Amino acid sequence: MGAITLEKVTKEFSGVKVIPGVDxxxxxxxxxxxxxxxxxxxxxxxxxxxGLEDVSSxxxxxxxxxxxxxxxxxxxxxxxxxxxxxxxxxxxxKNIAFPLKMAGMPEADIKAKVEAAxxxxxxxxxxxxxxxxxSGGQRQRVAIGRAIVRExxxxxxxxxxxxxxxxxxxxxRLEISELHQSLKTTMIYxxxxxxxxxxxxxxxxxxHAGRIEQVGSPLELYRNPANVFVAGFIGxxxxxxxxxxxxxxxxxxxxxxxxxxxxxxxxxxxWAGVVGVAEHLGSDTFxxxxxxGIGQVTARISGELNIHHGDRVWLTPPPERIxxxxxxxxxx
Amino acid sequence: xxREATRNRKIAFTAFAWLVGLTLFFPILWTILTSFxxxxxxxxxxxxxxxxxxSLENYFEVQRRSNYLRHAMNSVxxxxxxxxxxxLVAIPAAWAMAFSPGKHTKDILMWMLSTKMLPAVGVxxxxxxxxxxxxxxDSRIALVAVLMMMNLPIIVWMLYTYFKxxxxxxxxxxxxxxxxxxxxxxxxxxxxxxxxxxxxxxLNIILAWNEAFWTLNLTSSQAAPLTAFIAxxxxxxxxxxxxxxxxxxxxxxxxxxxxxxxxxxxxxxxxFGAVK
Numbered sequence: 001m002g003a004i005t006l007e008k009v010t011k012e013f014s015g016v017k018v019i020p021g022v023d024x025x026x027x028x029x030x031x032x033x034x035x036x037x038x039x040x041x042x043x044x045x046x047x048x049x050x051g052l053e054d055v056s057s058x059x060x061x062x063x064x065x066x067x068x069x070x071x072x073x074x075x076x077x078x079x080x081x082x083x084x085x086x087x088x089x090x091x092x093x094k095n096i097a098f099p100l101k102m103a104g105m106p107e108a109d110i111k112a113k114v115e116a117a118x119x120x121x122x123x124x125x126x127x128x129x130x131x132x133x134x135s136g137g138q139r140q141r142v143a144i145g146r147a148i149v150r151e152x153x154x155x156x157x158x159x160x161x162x163x164x165x166x167x168x169x170x171x172x173r174l175e176i177s178e179l180h181q182s183l184k185t186t187m188i189y190x191x192x193x194x195x196x197x198x199x200x201x202x203x204x205x206x207x208h209a210g211r212i213e214q215v216g217s218p219l220e221l222y223r224n225p226a227n228v229f230v231a232g233f234i235g236x237x238x239x240x241x242x243x244x245x246x247x248x249x250x251x252x253x254x255x256x257x258x259x260x261x262x263x264x265x266x267x268x269x270x271w272a273g274v275v276g277v278a279e280h281l282g283s284d285t286f287x288x289x290x291x292x293g294i295g296q297v298t299a300r301i302s303g304e305l306n307i308h309h310g311d312r313v314w315l316t317p318p319p320e321r322i323x324x325x326x327x328x329x330x331x332x
Numbered sequence: 333x334x335r336e337a338t339r340n341r342k343i344a345f346t347a348f349a350w351l352v353g354l355t356l357f358f359p360i361l362w363t364i365l366t367s368f369x370x371x372x373x374x375x376x377x378x379x380x381x382x383x384x385x386x387s388l389e390n391y392f393e394v395q396r397r398s399n400y401l402r403h404a405m406n407s408v409x410x411x412x413x414x415x416x417x418x419x420l421v422a423i424p425a426a427w428a429m430a431f432s433p434g435k436h437t438k439d440i441l442m443w444m445l446s447t448k449m450l451p452a453v454g455v456x457x458x459x460x461x462x463x464x465x466x467x468x469x470d471s472r473i474a475l476v477a478v479l480m481m482m483n484l485p486i487i488v489w490m491l492y493t494y495f496k497x498x499x500x501x502x503x504x505x506x507x508x509x510x511x512x513x514x515x516x517x518x519x520x521x522x523x524x525x526x527x528x529x530x531x532x533x534x535l536n537i538i539l540a541w542n543e544a545f546w547t548l549n550l551t552s553s554q555a556a557p558l559t560a561f562i563a564x565x566x567x568x569x570x571x572x573x574x575x576x577x578x579x580x581x582x583x584x585x586x587x588x589x590x591x592x593x594x595x596x597x598x599x600x601x602x603x604f605g606a607v608k
Contacts, residue, residue: 014435052504073510085505089523098519099509146509 002063002153002186003028004049009058011044011210018044019210021058026154026188026203031180034190035197036207036233042190043158045207049188050079050156062153073102078147079156082163084139086131086146092118093127096145103150117145137168144179154186161196173200194234198222206230228329231256237286239323240297246271252324252332259286259300261321266307269314271297278308289313360584367391367577374573390578397575398561400582407557407583409472410547411540414479415533418487421480423529426491431503441492444485452482452545463550472555475547479540487536494528531597534590541587558583 004026011019019041026032034042047053049060051072060068067075078099086095096117100110118124121141131139140160147155157176161169177200180187191197197204198218206213206221206229214226218234225231231239239256247255263269264287273291285305291297299315307313324332366374368386394400429437459478460469468474498521506520544559551560562583565576591598 050508052507072504072507073512077508079505079508081501081505083499083501085499085501087502087506087520087524098506098511102510102515146505150509 005061007059010056012056031187031202033197033201034205040207041210042207046190076153078152080143080160082159084143099150113149117149157189253327254325256323257317259298262299263316265314269316271315275311363577367581371574390574394578403558403561410475411537413476414540415536417480422487430495470551470554490532534594
């Protein structure tokens, strides 16, 4: 099992409310991603679940049991840190074996478990090395190995990929997703990268200033953002958010339209503008268009286009793809 | 062209560094050389640098007149004792300040450092009187205690900077992995902190060994360490340069040898925190 429930959880740091009050249900086996800009409280929330920080008020339940006051080690959770947090003076073998040794497991069982984990993570040849002699990706694998040997109820990942280069990040992302498929254990993953969130999560929790803005599957958030913040945060390139007269036309304070939904024409359309920057990626073309009376609008057009800086274009947002928000920024 | 300019600059810098180094080392070299001269040669003008009659006579004379070994033993006891006691107090203090800092941790650290800004002579009277009324004048205990307190701010600061370098996440990982506080200290913290504790230990032994103000003021014969032994050659019967030099050489030799062998640790300890 590995169901985690947060009830009215708050956290204050010297009088400042970092988490003003969070209620959240995480089902057994779910891959949940906490996403939000830096300083939104996502890491704090993870550390509260881990027990590395004490909650100011509220309850944390793990499998229905109140774990609010339990020490980190007694919550049967395993954590993978951003800095890997490997023990620099121990070999890879000893790093992975450490939690088992702390649990007082017999040496022979430890050996079997460590070797099995090393095989899963392709670390068999590195068991005698020290963390300092490994690459970033290998260190991350050791950290994951140390987490899986404990067979925890849930894994907590705190921005585990942000110290890796872009190519390795994509690989590790896949490996973690595959790990989740094979272990079927609850995973809570913190990231500021919405692409990681979209690609890995069963459920995304979007956080902003310590509050949950929206909880839902990646596509739910993409299709029906609850407010302007989620609309702007989920999706790449960012959703175009437009205020003023063009929005009033749709009876809204703000309207939003995703770059990939905008229709492009070189002859006619709703919004006329001049191409500022055209980014040709081959698979897509990103056009940053200076639209009269609106400002910059980004359009993402599939395939290769013969459009360049200074060209005059017309953009049309399909009415069914327009997101409408009221004065509070809430979706209408 | 550019490469040549860099090369010339390197040569100039190297020459300058050697010049500074030798200038600093010269008094020590001169002391060592003088210790092998006769009293007459020691004060001769112009002085002879290397071409004199080398003799060990001064060393025998110094040993005959005063008991070198007793003073050396005092130095060992005082420097090891004050450093050991200092570490015993400073490790938990630095630990607490590095890993669970409070609102005023920075202020406490600054306050401790500020005590080093007070000239030692400013507290000579009270400390002398306290030692006198406790009957601790000319005792090793008094020196161990006083030197421990004098060096404590430096020990705490060094250890604090060192502990600060141990990433908190590693300790948290240990906690997540099920280590109790005791196991966390034994298996994770101590092995990682040993180099820092070692270099702090070495530096403080050196500081305590060379300390002259308190050792001269609080001892006379029984507890007098090597610093007092040197000083005894510059007084009543006039100046005996050669014997004074021999005494000095004998006094600095042990610490010089220790410093030489632990150079790596010392440099690491002193520059720790400066470069990541």
